[in-house]
Amino acid sequence: MKKRIKIPLLLCLCALGSLGLAQESGQQCAAAFLGTGMIVDEYSPRGKCTLPPNTEGQLSVHVVELSADRARSLGKIAFKVAIRRAETNTLTMYSNQNYQEIDLSRILARCHTGDRIVLLTVNDRYSLPHNEIAIQ
Numbered sequence: 344m345k346k347r348i349k350i351p352l353l354l355c356l357c358a359l360g361s362l363g364l365a366q367e368s369g370q371q372c373a374a375a376f377l378g379t380g381m382i383v384d385e386y387s388p389r390g391k392c393t394l395p396p397n398t399e400g401q402l403s404v405h406v407v408e409l410s411a412d413r414a415r416s417l418g419k420i421a422f423k424v425a426i427r428r429a430e431t432n433t434l435t436m437y438s439n440q441n442y443q444e445i446d447l448s449r450i451l452a453r454c455h456t457g458d459r460i461v462l463l464t465v466n467d468r469y470s471l472p473h474n475e476i477a478i479q
Contacts, residue, residue: 429457
């Protein structure tokens, strides 16, 4: 009789514990940076990320602390890079490597005007709403 009660109780506790873990995804805000500045013009649903094809510098993704008047970097996080082709809308991985930062000119060497650089977080606890950078 005790085994019949313990097994369902253990299963319920495991299920409740996993629900708590699942709720942690996307809890920390992140943003793409070029050097020390955020690329997005406004960290809101209206924000846009655009760069000219001759832009130089180090591309990275940072956890950010947002306030009413600014966003402050709390440190870099790992990310992957893909390129979305303008003509075909095809998404291709730039590399299988995880990056903390990468020289933007290396990525732009594979891009054409109209393409988009797509940044992918490698951990689901980060929310990166402005993950596409348009090359214009």
